[in-house]
Amino acid sequence: MLNSVIVVDDEASIRTAVEQWLSLSGFSVQLFARAEDCLAQLPAHFAGVIISDVRMPGMGGLQLLERLQVDDPDLPVILLTGHGDVPMAVEAMRNGAYDFLEKPFTPQHLLGSLRRALEKRQLVLENRRLHEQADLKTRLETTLLGMSQGLQQLRRQVLDLASLPVNVLIRGETGSGKERVARCLHDFGPRADKPFVALNCAAIPESLFEAELFGHESGAFTGAQGKRIGKLEYANGGTVFLDEIESMPLAQQAKLLRVIQEQKLERLGANQSISVDLRIIAATKPDLLEEARAGRFREDLAYRLNVAELRLAPLRERREDIPLLFEHFARAAAEKLGRVAPPLSSTQLAQLLSHDWPGNVRELANAAERHALGLGSPNIEVAPAGQSLGDQMEAFEAQCLRAALRQHGGEIKAVMEALQLPRRTLNEKMQRHGLVREDFLP
Structure with a gap:
């Protein structure tokens, strides 16, 4: 059940009394003396109810209601009114306010209205969540095409994993669509507005691998003119897709493992660590654990990459x-x-x-x-x-x-x-x- 409440009132005594009543009833309460401050600090997609006085210096409760309705018409707003403001509050309810309480009001009256408003808010948010899931499912069906049971299962797995902060290993043959699946894991998750950086490990010469991934400072090696940001640093906040990860040189595997463990990296020729927030999606055709047993891949890195595994069936x-x-x-x-x-x-x-x-x-x-x-x-x-x-x-x-x-x-x-x-x-x-x-x- 939702329990977040914002109270906006210029009278300190009313704010204090309402906070005490609501806190004792298990609600999480945030107080504002000015409507302008409430708008400035209101979190996006606020999952709660706003209680506001009608008459306040500066922006009043009705103006606050009007502003809130622009961003979220379904956000419940309960207005607190004086006796002379009742007709105005009734008109406000016609324009979208959830309820109004005439001062002085009892705790029971306030709690009853608030609980009903929160129940409505919960239903609205759940309905939105279901619609968003349906929209994502439809978009994914047009991106990962197929009616086979294997494809349907893959789409379900992608939707489940896209929102989770875990590294993913994709197994599949050449040409089976591993990068497209990686892109879906990025695009349908919370990192979608951040960079998606794809690297084919088999296509990078071993001598350039470290500089490509980690970047370098000026003069770090012969020909290193100027500072260069590596792919991992560039992808900060987003996703790095490492295709054909089995081709990564062992020396770079050790450095990648450290980045995953510590969420930090160092450019070539630098002594300072740089914090990075990355999600790693790797793709491979062979079994990485078998590669590790053959001495061609680090076993500890294989486990770090394979928190979750997706298998792409061949056509x-x-x-x-x-x-x-x-x-x-x-x-x-x-x-x-x-x-x-x-x-x-x-x-x-x-x-x-x-x-x-x-x-x-x-x-x-x-x-x-x-x-x-x-x-x-x-x-x-x-x-x-x-x-x-x-x-x-x-x-x-x-x-x-x-x-x-x-x-x-x-x-x-x-x-x-x-x-x-x-x-x-x-x-x-x-x-x-x-x-x-x-x-x-x-």
Whole structure:
């Protein structure tokens, strides 16, 4: 239950009395003698109630109400009035005030009104939270595309981890979208307005690695002209994404470990430590603990990085996502050129679903762009090793069902007619493929 209350009144005796009543009842109370001071110190998204006198020197309670309503129309404001101000207070309630109390008022009257206002505030904030979660979920669904169970689970994990102050290790094959997932962890969390710095550890020469990460002072080494801020310092307050972390030299692993542990770093050639606030997201294809056992990676750093782990399934393990992704990439490529992407034939769709996609999403995007440009069918193998005919048929059936559901906006009767399936058979197939009608409603 919320218990934060702000009291604004120019009379010290009333402020003191109200504070005593409310504090004894378990409320957290903050006092102001002037409305201007209340506005200046009011925290963003204040999760409580404001009690204000109507008549005060300078800004009065009605002006304060008007100002508060601009930023948050749902913030409850209880007005304290003299006898002659009652008609004015009633008008204020029509304009958004929650309640008014005529002086002198009893503690019971004040507590009753305050508790009702706090209950309303709690419902409003909870409703906002649910709407924000729904908006985030919708935005994430358009960023991490896919209907497979694996992708749905990944989106849930990303939303859960985005708001937590923990380092994350992303495991996945080349081209599976590790940087995109890292970016979502940043964009959907509290650091979204701070820098997101991505580094590919395999692409930085070992001789330049330390200067790239930690920066340097002028003259720290031959050719170091002027001071340079490193990537870690630049990302202060935000997120650092270290792709192919297994390629980081052992000497730099030790220094990165110290930064994670102490939240401090030193530029090359400097003696002064610089405090940094960083979230580290690392990505790797191999198992870091196996790399540590082979002597190629520090075990203590592996544990520090792997507070939470996300595994990205390769495209061959989520074939039902292939048509949706292909359509997205083809449409985006065509729109850039002012074209309309040509439709896929059933033969081409079968090819897409049967290919093994060793390059994962990156390879699929390339094939979709070629298709959108009219450069012919994707250069792919039709029958990958290890995939049975039954698996290919299941993937094709799931795609046909999904396409029909999307085309008809989830209308089951229209889907039955289009696919010429009885209701029971359609229900069984939808259940087997994890398809839910509500996901396709307009």
